[in-house]
Amino acid sequence: MEVILADNLGFCYGVKRAIQLARDSASPQRDSFTLGPIIHNPQMVARLADEGVGTIDSLDQIEKGTVIVRSHGVGPAVYKAIENKGLTMVDATCPHVRKAQMAASELSKEGYQVVIVGEKKHPEVRSIREWAGEGAYVVETVEEAGEVSRCGRIGVVAQTTFSGKKFKDIVNILLDKANEVKILRTICTATDQRQDAAVRLSREVELMLVIGGKNSANTTRLAQLCSEICETHHIETADEVRPEWLENIKKIGITAGASTPDWIIKEVYVKCQKK
Ligand code: SF4
Known part of the structure; x- marks a missing residue:
């Protein structure tokens, strides 16, 4: 079986930057928090939590420490509230x-x-x-x-x-x-490039696996586009790949949303190749 990766897939510039900024802000006191999940990917959020960067949903949840504004950005009132509370801010809003x-x-x-x-x-x-x-x-x-x-x-x-x-x-x-x-x-060009590459690859293969958080809008859109062309499954991890999907399939395409970590893409790729 041939397994082909899309020309453009996975983490975009803004997400890579946000994750790096979050990692850099981790401290032994474990008092760094992203305001909302750093990206729409539960596996990455869990990994960051292990490294000492937690998640809060509201500024009311903390009295001190560092708040990381994620790549989606926030409105002016939130910047003001962070300043008023005397919190340290790391701004990871994508440029x-x-x-x-x-x-x-x-x-x-x-x-x-x-x-x-x-x-x-x-x-x-x-x-x-x-x-x-x-x-x-x-x-x-x-x-x-x-x-x-x-x-x-x-x-x-x-x-x-x-x-x-x-x-x-x-x-x-x-x-x-x-x-x-x-x-x-x-x-953003990252979106266009991922969508174009996914559509091109869908035309070449019999089955597409689209990897990314079920709550990720850009991954869901990739899955929609691919499903208009060939059989498509939206998965979050390699564990979700069902052996029956791969039966009698000669060519599989893989793409992933802008918030999907490389290690998950690799696990799916390896699982398909073993089949
Ligand atoms: S997809 Fe969003 S986060 Fe990524 S580079 Fe584009 S605008 Fe930034």
């Missing part, structure tokens, strides 16, 4: 996310009606929304774009991991909603 946050903030200051194209509940989108200030729309579908009120000037930014195709479809609707539409395509 690409930072760019989207600043773009939303600038557009709002310039008087544009800000529209964020992305998933409403995603922490990154929430952080961008907070930088955009009052009244920003979050639009996830073409239907929702249709509901945006007509106005003079619209400024559009995107969730960094949003699908390029869906962004284009939504922007096409928004173009009819205002006299001036300023579009800042803040989609």
Whole structure:
């Protein structure tokens, strides 16, 4: 059986950077915490906890120590709250996310009606929304774009991991909603590259294994794209690979989301090769 890895897969620059910053902040006092899970990957979160970097869901949970802002970023109020509590801050916001946050903030200051194209509940989108200030729309579908009120000037930014195709479809609707539409395509190239490589590989193989947290939006999207082309399974670890999936299969493709650690990709690869 041939097992082929996608040309682009696994940790992106922003995630690698965030994990390194978190590891560097671990101390013998075990008083470093990420605000929310560092990435959408339970195995990596558990490994970091072993190394002394815990997770908190709210600043109310600690009185001292170090808070690591994860790659998804946070709004201005959280920076203020960290400062007011006298906590040490390590800012691991991905520079690409930072760019989207600043773009939303600038557009709002310039008087544009800000529209964020992305998933409403995603922490990154929430952080961008907070930088955009009052009244920003979050639009996830073409239907929702249709509901945006007509106005003079619209400024559009995107969730960094949003699908390029869906962004284009939504922007096409928004173009009819205002006299001036300023579009800042803040989609990160890591997302485009992983999606393109996954689609290319899906066309070559009989079965795709997409590795990553079940709570990872970018991994779920990779799985969706692959499943439109060939049989696809979204797994978190090598233990989930079922032998019956691999029966009579000659070519398997493997891809992984931007928050999937290398060691898990390797375990899945080795398991498939042994078959
Ligand atoms: S996918 Fe892109 S924007 Fe998101 S963390 Fe990775 S490099 Fe940053």
